[in-house]
Amino acid sequence: DAKTTQPPSMDCAEGRAANLPCNHSTISGNEYVYWYRQIHSQGPQYIIHGLKNNETNEMASLIITEDRKSSTLILPHATLRDTAVYYCIVTSYDKVIFGPGTSLSVIP
Amino acid sequence: KAGVTQTPRYLIKTRGQQVTLSCSPISGHRSVSWYQQTPGQGLQFLFEYFSETQRNKGNFPGRFSGRQFSNSRSEMNVSTLELGDSALYLCASSNRINSYEQYFGPGTRLTVT
Numbered sequence: 085d086a087k088t089t090q091p092p093s094m095d096c097a098e099g100r101a102a103n104l105p106c107n108h109s110t111i112s113g114n115e116y117v118y119w120y121r122q123i124h125s126q127g128p129q130y131i132i133h134g135l136k137n138n139e140t141n142e143m144a145s146l147i148i149t150e151d152r153k154s155s156t157l158i159l160p161h162a163t164l165r166d167t168a169v170y171y172c173i174v175t176s177y178d179k180v181i182f183g184p185g186t187s188l189s190v191i192p
Numbered sequence: 193k194a195g196v197t198q199t200p201r202y203l204i205k206t207r208g209q210q211v212t213l214s215c216s217p218i219s220g221h222r223s224v225s226w227y228q229q230t231p232g233q234g235l236q237f238l239f240e241y242f243s244e245t246q247r248n249k250g251n252f253p254g255r256f257s258g259r260q261f262s263n264s265r266s267e268m269n270v271s272t273l274e275l276g277d278s279a280l281y282l283c284a285s286s287n288r289i290n291s292y293e294q295y296f297g298p299g300t301r302l303t304v305t
Contacts, residue, residue: 118292127196127282127296128235171235177290179248182227182235 087111088172093187096166102159104186106172109153115176117148119157121168122185128171131157162190194219196285196297204303210271213300217264217285223247224266225294226258229280241266242289270302278304 089107096102108117118133132139132146134155139146145158159166171185197216205211217224225248226238237250241260258268264285270277280301284294 116292122235127284127298130293130295133293173292175292177248177292179250180237180292182237184234 087115087174087181088183090170090172090183090186092184093189095189095191096159096162098164098190098192099161102157102162102166102188102190104157104159104170104172104188105154106157107154108172108174111152111174112176115174117146117152117155118173118175118180119144119146120171120173120182121166121188122171123165123168131170162188164190164192166190196283196295198281198283198297198300200300201298202301202303204305205273206305207273207275209273210269211273211302212267212269213281213283213302215266215268215283215285215297217266217283218287218295221285221287221295222264223286223289223291223294224260224264225284225286226266226268227282227284228252229282229299230278235282238268247289273304275304278302 119131120128122128132144134146148155167190169185169187171182199214223242225240229235240248244260255271260266280299282299284296286294
């Protein structure tokens with residue numbers, strides 16, 4: 085079973101921030117949080133990852149709670165091209181388990 | 193840099209046959225992982241190779257195997273195909289071991305009839 089729980093779907097207005105939550109209450113100390121997205125019919129695309137500090141790159145920001153039991157991926161200004169399934173995974177590199185993810189629809 | 197390439201992109205096989213899929217990672221990447229994606233089971237990890245050695249393996253039967261060559265290119269083989277093996281098979285490469293900052297190819301769509 086996946087170690088993460090995500091809402092199955094979300095909508096976001098174009099130009100607004102998209103905040104995608106992920107619960108990983110059983111995360112252990114050496115496990116990282118990774119985010120990927122998959123646009124229909126394409127291979128998944130790496131977005132960002134972190135251990136316990138907040139991270140930001142050109143695509144998104146990752147906010148991890150202090151107890152590390154949940155995190156939020158933030159797309160600061162969502163565009164129609166951000167419509168995709170977003171996967172949150174946790175792994176200590178022995179194996180990786182993808183859950184069903186969150187289907188994000190960006191609405192004009 | 194060129195991205196991850198997978199060949200063939202589409203394949204139709206018959207039950208009982210075997211199939212070999214190929215993956216060329218991004219230049220300089222030495223880690224290659226394989227995944228199976230189906231509508232029912234989602235994205236599932238098959239195995240990971242680094243420097244020609246299998247490092248991690250998912251929960252798949254022994255009919256699924258793989259290998260990596262000295263140039264980091266990788267192949268996966270499925271023997272005695274079953275209808276349930278119909279799936280999108282994705283390959284991903286990384287420039288570091290123990291990193292899931294991976295770059296995926298477009299996948300091979302396998303249909304078993």
